[in-house]
């Protein structure tokens with residue numbers, strides 16, 4: 441039996457699978473079980489920002505695995521302390537504490553609880569096309585994927601993205617927080633307009649409403665700065681983080697500002713802040729800083745956009761790019777093109793029915809990106 445067959449028999453399958461078994465990765469490249477290589481523009485859905493098998497991260501994990509992997513939140517820990525300090529050090533101004541968890545959806549789950557705790561209010565205004573995770577709280581803030589699970593949490597409403605008057609009209613005295621992605625990822629790689637973000641921040645401040653920014657996909661150099669919030673010059677009250685933080689090891693974080701006060705017993709997690717994930721995250725952030733990965737992502741992303749736009753095939757409606765968060769919206773369905781691209785040795789994602797999404801490791805070189813462009817142009821040719 442092949443590995444695919446074994447998964448088919450034993451997995452409680454919830455994913456639309458591609459016929460590909462990946463067994464190894466190094467940098468931007470992954471290999472299948474027949475030793476065919478691919479340029480990986482999925483990066484585990486925006487996880488492997490520092491590349492697969494990053495030696496710095498691998499070394500930190502190996503060392504920590506032999507030292508101490510688990511340490512309950514009731515004790516202090518050396519590696520956790522260093523990560524918390526580092527996270528607050530890189531966070532947008534005004535965010536001065538972090539709660540550690542294990543995934544993106546958990547980070548949003550905690551953010552919802554923290555906002556309710558801080559305000560005593562239960563209503564949230566979120567964006568249409570927004571995605572914040574699959575657990576019941578995070579799903580309540582998510583626009584899609586909810587139908588099968590109603591009733592979800594009450595108090596969540598949705599407004600069109602980038603329309604400030606719609607947001608203003610949706611806010612009330614019962615609103616605890618506004619929840620937004622600075623660049624909608626799953627929703628099709630749709631960046632917020634800078635004026636919109638400024639206005640959202642001003643509106644939240646004016647009305648005393650918290651601003652929760654979901655940087656689970658945009659965080660950690662993906663958009664060409666450590667956080668997309670830095671690009672927009674905004675100061676959220678809560679910033680959610682996960683995906684790339686652990687260099688491949690599961691970890692999430694909720695960064696909080698002065699308006700969110702912690703209290704003993706308000707939340708918790710067995711694995712949250714475990715030293716193994718913390719060591720991986722520390723090594724990941726240090727690698728990003730030492731290699732100026734944000735700057736590299738910005739340069740590579742801009743270069744990609746320039747090259748691609750110069751030769752843009754007719755079936756492309758629009759290219760949307762911020763750093764190495766890239767969406768190519770087609771005038772037709774994206775899936776068939778993703779499959780041909782895979783045959784050509786490039787793995788990419790979708791983001792909605794018509795958008796090809798590229799989230800390559802941020803270590804990608806101009807040469808590797810050149811191959812991606814060449815293959816894209818071949819596959820999308822008329």
Ligand SMILES: Cc1ncc(COP(=O)(O)O)c(C=O)c1O
Nearest residue numbers: 543544545571572573625656657
């Ligand atoms: C913006 C955003 N928020 C939340 C999530 C959920 O993260 P996780 O899959 O780690 O639960 C994702 C995952 O794709 C995401 O892109």
